[in-house]
Amino acid sequence: MCYFDQQLWSCGWWKWGRFREQCPKEYRTGETCGLKLIYRTNTEGALCKNCDAIQKKQRRVAKMTEDIKRWRCEGNRRATIEKTEREIGELNHQIQKIWADHELRKNSISY
Numbered sequence: 001m002c003y004f005d006q007q008l009w010s011c012g013w014w015k016w017g018r019f020r021e022q023c024p025k026e027y028r029t030g031e032t033c034g035l036k037l038i039y040r041t042n043t044e045g046a047l048c049k050n051c052d053a054i055q056k057k058q059r060r061v062a063k064m065t066e067d068i069k070r071w072r073c074e075g076n077r078r079a080t081i082e083k084t085e086r087e088i089g090e091l092n093h094q095i096q097k098i099w100a101d102h103e104l105r106k107n108s109i110s111y
């Protein structure tokens, strides 16, 4: 068992930080035995990079949805609307994927 810092975000997402201490079972210098234990948890206040990416994508979706609404009133914009709708679909797909990984990570002990 080797000890590592853990970085924990308020949303529950986390990652391993610095290597801290080697366990007595591991004799190779600079190597770790593979079983990671938490030495200290550092709490990160801001959003984790996943939540940040999700928020950015959601903002883009919201903006594009507004654009589509406007274009529908203006008329003569069908090609643009269809293209934008495809982009929204793609973004929503990416958001779901990031979110699924995020939730998986939150509930896993080691990675």
Ligand SMILES: [Zn+2]
Pocket (backbone or CB within 6 Å): 009, 011, 012, 013, 047, 048, 049, 050, 051, 052, 102
């Ligand atoms: Zn997060």
